[in-house]
Amino acid sequence: MTTAPHTPAADVLAELTAVLAGMTGAEVHAVDAERPFGFLGVDSLLGTQFLGALGARYGIRLAAEALYEHRTPAALARHIAGLLHAPAAPAPAAPMTAWAPLRPVRRPAAVAVTADPAALTGVLRDQLARILRCAPEDIDPGTPFTMLGLDSILAAEFVAGINRTWDLTEQTALLYEHPDLAAMAAYVTSRVSGTPAPAPAPAAPVPPAAQGPGLDLEALLDAVRDDVLSIDEAAALLAAR
Structure with a gap:
């Protein structure tokens, strides 16, 4: 042998x-x-x-x-x-597809987490760090998303993760209304707890990478194909442009 x-x-x-x-x-x-x-x-x-x-x-x-x-x-x-x-292992009962994107883990104690804005900020920072491939502690909650390198595709992925974790239906434009992690955490806390939402920050200029002419349609199609974004999320991103 x-x-x-x-x-x-x-x-x-x-x-x-x-x-x-x-x-x-x-x-x-x-x-x-x-x-x-x-x-x-x-x-x-x-x-x-x-x-x-x-x-x-x-x-x-x-x-x-x-x-x-x-x-x-x-x-x-x-x-x-x-x-x-490694020795060959038996196939798992429910194998993960080859290009399954990293999905946020739904926490059974979500209500307890979202009742504490600091804890919710930590959850959001972990999700954002996975998307940006950096350590969570490298992300300052007060740094604007645009300065962290969050382009239109990554922004859509981040908002999609927020929606899946807390059963929301937000659009990518949310990142321009609440342009940093601290503002986003305050907004999500208000949504899940039913308290009045904080006033959004003045609309920041849309970075060139997120504007319509600069949107990479091929990259967007690849994101849908590889299950990074759903068809509905990609359609919403196009509509926002």
Whole structure:
């Protein structure tokens, strides 16, 4: 009985780095294997394409969570090397699709969480950190979303996560009315607790990336195809433009 040849993590890292450099337009030697993917120019859509390319290269399935759980090229290379040499396991009863997006976990104690604005801010910050691929503590609740790099697609993903977590039906324009995490937490708290909503901040100028002519329709279609956004969420984003 033969076994698959051993592929060290270093070999996987070399392949992974070359693929990443090609997708981001960087030189291979400029890719720092210990820096988080978010700092290497990998957004949510590019991340899906990147994992797809690696999956095709090695004949494995990589869910979107892989970039959150293994946040640097070096960590992801070790993970892939482990998958290549792990013994085959029985298929789970309800397998996750290859490109299922990271969904916010619905908390059974949601009422208790939302009664405390500070706790709700923490939940929102965790969700936003997953989308931006950074540590939650790196996000200042007073920093405007536009300065955090939240483009139109990521904004729609963030609002969709808020809607799923608290059973709301908000539109992406919510981020322009409540332009930072602190304001958003106060608004969501008012919605779920039934208290009067705080007055929205003056409308901020819509950044070029979120305006109609700059909206990447191909990226939007890819987001729907890869289940990052639902058809209704994508339609709402287009209507808002």
